[in-house]
Amino acid sequence: MPEQVAPLTVYYVAIGNGGTSGPMIGCGDSLVATTTAPVRFTDQVGPSIGTLLANKSRDVGMSGLVNVLYQSKLTYLGGELNDSTITIYLSGQFMLAGVCDIPRAKAQLEFTAMAASGATRAQVFVNGRPIDDVLSLK
Structure with missing residues (x-):
């Protein structure tokens, strides 16, 4: 891909606003898109994550807005786009409240x-395991 310069879109959480600012998630929260200053990249997924x-x-x-990942020690390893699904690979551990x-x-x-990828679906793997397994309370 050619090198580009553009803002990145990064999502943060509006706690307890009932989905009024974006997609409703979690405990009555909204997910809100923010943009960074312009950044130079060839693949937007790595810099965004x-x-x-x-x-x-x-x-x-x-x-x-709140970043619930602020205490987590996670590293982006890579990603791949297949059709309309972006899969990203992370290593490390979550520290959630x-x-x-x-x-x-x-x-x-x-x-x-x-x-970042234009995908309509995402899969996240952490240390080779699906995010749902990693974050499971079971």
Whole structure:
């Protein structure tokens, strides 16, 4: 792919607003798309997920949005687009603040990957395991 310069889309959570700002997820929350300053890239997925994972602040500026992944120690390993599904591979571990953070974290990763790739479906693997297995409370 040719090198491009464009803003990246990264998703954060509006806690408790009932889906009024974006797709409804988790415990009555909304997922909200934000954009970065323009970034140089050839493959948008890596930089988008990298930007999300590199944000080590819970609060996203003064926006009222929250990054539930801020304490997690995750690294983007790669991704692949097959038809309309983006699959991303991460290593590391989640550090979440409670049961409501599980769907929030999953949605932040999936929607950020879909926005970056143009896919309509996302699969996330962490340490070779599906995200649902990794985040399962069982």
